[in-house]
Amino acid sequence: MSSHDPTATPPVRFIFHIGAGKTGTSSIQNTLRRSREALRRQGVGYLGLMLEHAPLQRFAWQKASASEVFHALPEAQATAELREVLFHALAQARAEGLHTLIWSNESFFKRNHAVRPVLHQMAGQGGKALLLAYVRRHDAWLRSAYVQWGIKHKTQPGPVQPFRQWMQPQMAHFGHTLSGLSQAFPGQLVVRNFDAAGDTVQDFLQVCGLTPQGLHILRDNISPEPEELLLRSLYNSRVPGEALPERFDRAMPCGWSGAHTPAEHLGQLLPTAEDLAAAGQACAQDRALLDDLLAQQGQPPVATTPLSAKSTQVDTQALVLALAEIVAAQAHKIERLEQLVRRAGLTGPGRVTADKPAAGQEPGA
Secondary structure, three states: OOOOOOOOOEEEEEEEEEEOOOOOOOHHHHHOOOOOHHHHHHHHOEEEOOOOOOOOOOOOOOOOOHHHHHHOOOOHHHHHHHHHHHHHHHHHHHHOOOOEEEEEEEHHOOOOOHHHHHHHHHHHOEEEEEEEEEEOOHHHHHHHHHHHHHHHHHHHOOOOOOOOHHHHHHHHOHHHHHHHHHHOOOEEEEEHHHHHHHOHHHHHHHHHHOOOOOOOOOOOOOOOOOHHHHHHHHHHOOOOOOOHHHHHHHOOOOOOOOOOOOOHHHHOOOOHHHHHHHHHOOOHHHHHHHHHHHHHOOOOOOOOOOOOOOOOOOHHHHHHHHHHHHHHHHHHHHHHHHHHHOOOOOOOOOOOOOOOOOOOOOOOO
């Protein structure tokens, strides 16, 4: 490929965001994904997680979910294919007047050797590579990782393990990797303190020289509340092998309200005093018509004194009793269904039973 004359036009800045995971990476990626058009108006192109938004679409690994397909390639092949896609993206960016390209994928934090030659060669193609990484205190990282991969997405067989059993300190070792990158790319690695940054998305935008106006700022992978963690841990402990988060989500189709208490949940639904006042004002014209009709009948006009919002406080003891009664009733229904299944003769080999799924059927499906 032809060498680029750096004096002709300013180089296209290529920002490679490599995580680490559990440092706001999903929020950054979702913000970038949802803001692609707004970013282009700022002169920035977002290439996606696996270059699925790159101008050149040629390889099987160019899908957001195909990181492992790329990592499984022989290193020389991976480098060659990546070089073709990224150098084409740089040329296209210059042609379209873009000054920055962003690639974000935390799976490359420790598995980036196939990428390094391409980043080194960018200077000759009108690009200037910058690596961006976030780190956080190790105990907080391990706690967050445990919630994600120890409970929500249970990766080990058997019941959910306690943190002290699940935790392996080397999982949170980032210094060696970053030191190696710093030596390989002197002056090109930016490391940010997640805990000191506050809002990671805003910090990322600032580091990249972007303005938040017009962007869809999203938050993702927010830690669940204890009540949800309890339910997930109990549910996933009954899954013999790996348990993806979506399995719990399917079993709980109503989703999680996001409220901290029953009162907060109702408060999100029921009208406030301000809502009621606005509703009354919106009906002023119709109220005047009713008042005329009522006056003709010798009736008092429609009251306009402010309504108070109804209480959203819930008696948790009464709620627990009601839920216990529901559980008992459901247990009786399940028992009767099991009896019907046995009477129908659906308990032989290959038949569905209460304890054993049919062949090919996922346990608990």
